[in-house]
Amino acid sequence: MRMSSAVLSTRYRTAFVTGASTGLGHAFTEMLLAGGVEVWGTSRDPKRLTAREKFHAVALELGDGAEAENVFLAAESAAGGFDLVINNAGFGAFGAYAHTDFSVWEAQFGMMLVNTARLSHAALRGMLARRRGALVNISSIAGEFGMPYQAVYNATKAGLSALNESLMYELHGTGVIVIDFRPGDYRTDFDGSVRRPPQAAALAADAVNTVRMARVWAAFVGMMQSGPAPAHAAASLRRALLRGRSGTVRTGRFFQAVLGPFLARFGSLSLRRRVQEKYFGL
Numbered sequence: 001m002r003m004s005s006a007v008l009s010t011r012y013r014t015a016f017v018t019g020a021s022t023g024l025g026h027a028f029t030e031m032l033l034a035g036g037v038e039v040w041g042t043s044r045d046p047k048r049l050t051a052r053e054k055f056h057a058v059a060l061e062l063g064d065g066a067e068a069e070n071v072f073l074a075a076e077s078a079a080g081g082f083d084l085v086i087n088n089a090g091f092g093a094f095g096a097y098a099h100t101d102f103s104v105w106e107a108q109f110g111m112m113l114v115n116t117a118r119l120s121h122a123a124l125r126g127m128l129a130r131r132r133g134a135l136v137n138i139s140s141i142a143g144e145f146g147m148p149y150q151a152v153y154n155a156t157k158a159g160l161s162a163l164n165e166s167l168m169y170e171l172h173g174t175g176v177i178v179i180d181f182r183p184g185d186y187r188t189d190f191d192g193s194v195r196r197p198p199q200a201a202a203l204a205a206d207a208v209n210t211v212r213m214a215r216v217w218a219a220f221v222g223m224m225q226s227g228p229a230p231a232h233a234a235a236s237l238r239r240a241l242l243r244g245r246s247g248t249v250r251t252g253r254f255f256q257a258v259l260g261p262f263l264a265r266f267g268s269l270s271l272r273r274r275v276q277e278k279y280f281g282l
């Protein structure tokens with residue numbers, strides 16, 4: 001059934017979307033604008049955001065949690081409150097865990113888990129005061145199916161999903177909903193923007209590990225580049241927003257959105273690991 005675009009804006013008048021310049025965040029923004037929602041969208045460089053009607057470009061660096069919260073609160077006050085907040089900004093870092101300087105992992109935990117949780121906290125304070133709103137945190141299938149050499153990315157997404165799960169219980173009956181949105185691989189700029197930090201010299205001497213890393217990287221890029229377009233994820237999110245209740249949304253190609261979660265639920269952990277190892281050629 002095709003739902004009218006007018007319905008979205010009757011439920012959600014204003015929205016805040018982090019990482020609106022590219023990929024999924026850009027597609028979410030387009031979907032919301034098409035539905036008549038007024039959007040405050042962020043980028044570290046607002047010149048990357050296209051000016052259009054009902055769109056407000058916001059400069060936001062999520063690496064600095066206190067500053068990001070101040071930026072959010074200023075936008076919230078200008079908007080007169082947000083009915084919808086989508087914490088989408090994120091990045092990948094690919095490297096062998098022990099051979100990558102820990103500052104890389106610390107920065108990723110800080111931005112993608114701690115500061116995203118901080119923006120969620122700020123968003124919920126406003127929503128609960130108004131007794132209405134939807135918080136959407138963009139997690140990932142990687143929180144359930146960890147990818148090798150992206151250990152901290154997987155950990156941040158698993159942590160975010162766990163946070164969302166608790167919030168769903170806490171917020172039951174308050175008029176505020178939480179959506180744990182878990183995409184599979186989508187064709188965005190994500191693989192292009194994945195950081196590949198320098199690896200410790202010990203890794204270069206480890207030929208087996210170097211070959212494994214190259215295989216995993218090739219599988220990862222292949223999956224990203226053959227994934228559905230971001231508009232597909234935006235359509236899934238739109239359906240969830242129109243349902244208007246808390247929940248987990250898995251989206252992507254069939255085997256990531258349906259088959260994988262089925263395996264995670266009913267298969268054993270060792271079977272799941274065997275499937276992953278085979279897939280990544282480990």
Ligand SMILES: NC(=O)c1ccc[n+]([C@@H]2O[C@H](COP(=O)([O-])OP(=O)(O)OC[C@H]3O[C@@H](n4cnc5c(N)ncnc54)[C@H](OP(=O)(O)O)[C@@H]3O)[C@@H](O)[C@H]2O)c1
Pocket residue numbers: 018019020021022023024025042043044045048060061062063088089090091111138139140141182183184185186187188189190191193224227
């Ligand atoms: N693509 C996928 O297959 C996939 C799958 C599962 C989950 N996800 C998740 O979906 C979200 C969006 O990913 P994407 O694929 O759309 O990636 P993308 O195209 O690389 O977009 C990432 C967005 O995050 C923003 N960003 C990055 N670092 C930032 C920082 N330090 N401070 C503020 N903003 C920052 C970027 O904005 P600027 O560069 O303009 O500042 C950009 O708009 C991420 O959380 C990702 O983990 C993606």
